[in-house]
Amino acid sequence: MDEQIVTIERHIVEQEREYPKATGVFSNLLYDIALAGKIIAREMTRAGLVGSLGSTGKINVQHEEQMKLDVFANQTIIRMNSFTGRLAAMASEEREDVIDIPRGYGTGRYVLVFDPLDGSSNIDINATVGTIFGVYRRRSEEGAGTLADCLQKGRDTAAAGYIIYGSSTMMVYTTGNGVHGFTLDPSVGEFLLSHPNLRIPDEPRYSSVNHAYEKFRSEGIRRFGRWLRGMDEADPQKPLSERYFGALVADFHRTLLKGGIFYYPADSRYPQGKLRLIYEANPLAFIAEKAGGYASNGRSNILDIAPRALHQRTPLFIGDRSLVEKAEEFIAEYD
Ligand code: AHG
Ligand code: MN
Ligand code: MN
Numbered sequence: 001m002d003e004q005i006v007t008i009e010r011h012i013v014e015q016e017r018e019y020p021k022a023t024g025v026f027s028n029l030l031y032d033i034a035l036a037g038k039i040i041a042r043e044m045t046r047a048g049l050v051g052s053l054g055s056t057g058k059i060n061v062q063h064e065e066q067m068k069l070d071v072f073a074n075q076t077i078i079r080m081n082s083f084t085g086r087l088a089a090m091a092s093e094e095r096e097d098v099i100d101i102p103r104g105y106g107t108g109r110y111v112l113v114f115d116p117l118d119g120s121s122n123i124d125i126n127a128t129v130g131t132i133f134g135v136y137r138r139r140s141e142e143g144a145g146t147l148a149d150c151l152q153k154g155r156d157t158a159a160a161g162y163i164i165y166g167s168s169t170m171m172v173y174t175t176g177n178g179v180h181g182f183t184l185d186p187s188v189g190e191f192l193l194s195h196p197n198l199r200i201p202d203e204p205r206y207s208s209v210n211h212a213y214e215k216f217r218s219e220g221i222r223r224f225g226r227w228l229r230g231m232d233e234a235d236p237q238k239p240l241s242e243r244y245f246g247a248l249v250a251d252f253h254r255t256l257l258k259g260g261i262f263y264y265p266a267d268s269r270y271p272q273g274k275l276r277l278i279y280e281a282n283p284l285a286f287i288a289e290k291a292g293g294y295a296s297n298g299r300s301n302i303l304d305i306a307p308r309a310l311h312q313r314t315p316l317f318i319g320d321r322s323l324v325e326k327a328e329e330f331i332a333e334y335d
Contacts (some may be wrong), residue, residue, distance in 0.1 A: 005192060032086075066094070087107065088138040092113075117131060128164060133279070151307040151309075159175045160174055178290065182194060209225065221335070252318060255318065256287070256288070265315045273315035286303060296327065
């Protein structure tokens with residue numbers, strides 16, 4: 001028989017069928033996220049033509065420059081998900097507080113956390129960016145969702161994924177049962193299954209870190225970097241080739257497909273790390289683990305951290321399990 005064509009909609013529904021008590025709400029929520037991704041991808045493709053490139057001139061809640069497409073992506077996800085009755089609340093990188101469901105619209109059982117556009121400094125040069133998301137079951141009983149609903153451990157993720165706007169647009173997601181990748185066929189506007197059951201390759205291929213900040217880093221981190229480059233005299237390795245997009249989602253996607261490690265450690269500029277736990281590190285850590293990899297803050301599993309604040313930052317080491325554990329060893333020994 002010829003190979004099947006599987007749309008993301010059908011895939012999501014078939015995954016949900018594995019749970020006899022499922023109501024379909026969860027499937028529809030994931031499908032809405034995929035649709036938001038398509039709208040963002042469309043805007044991105046013609047951004048240079050319709051004046052959507054560049055900065056808004058404003059600074060966001062992270063004290064970082066906000067790009068016009070950051071705002072567009074954020075609004076698209078909120079508008080797509082506010083009125084469906086599926087969510088109790090949302091949290092976004094671009095909003096200080098929990099995003100409530102507007103009055104008069106029903107609330108549902110799930111919570112959506114997201115980085116609407118990750119790597120937005122790449123936008124103006126037509127390089128890869130993405131959207132990262134996590135879905136949790138609410139903890140509160142009913143009514144408006146609470147901050148506590150958004151501050152759940154990564155371990156309790158119901159679904160996690162990302163949409164990457166690169167030379168093609170892809171969506172990768174997991175509900176805990178395998179990691180699956182879909183490529184957008186722009187001519188029909190559908191995400192089609194192209195990468196079923198993704199596993200991080202055993203043979204690591206690339207390491208990924210911004211070396212500019214080496215001087216701000218601890219002894220353990222610096223020694224780990226030297227080890228990766230084959231410069232540890234006591235334990236010389238074959239150096240891993242390096243790649244760095246400066247967009248976590250793209251650096252992670254390569255790590256997932258090709259093997260290796262991405263890390264953004266704490267340093268004296270960012271003593272807690274730069275990346276955000278809830279909507280950057282946790283969804284990718286969950287995906288990594290379901291693909292046979294591992295994510296750590298340098299001392300323990302990212303997925304076991306109990307978040308205390310919406311925009312909490314964390315160091316992140318993610319990808320090949322043995323490389324991430326090697327980073328933990330250097331940190332335990334020297335820091
Ligand atoms: P965002 O665009 O959502 O603010 O995230 C940017 C992050 C992340 O995507 C990337 O890994 C990191 O910033 C790059 O930081 P450096 O420029 O310090 O390397
Ligand atoms: Mn980001
Ligand atoms: Mn962002």
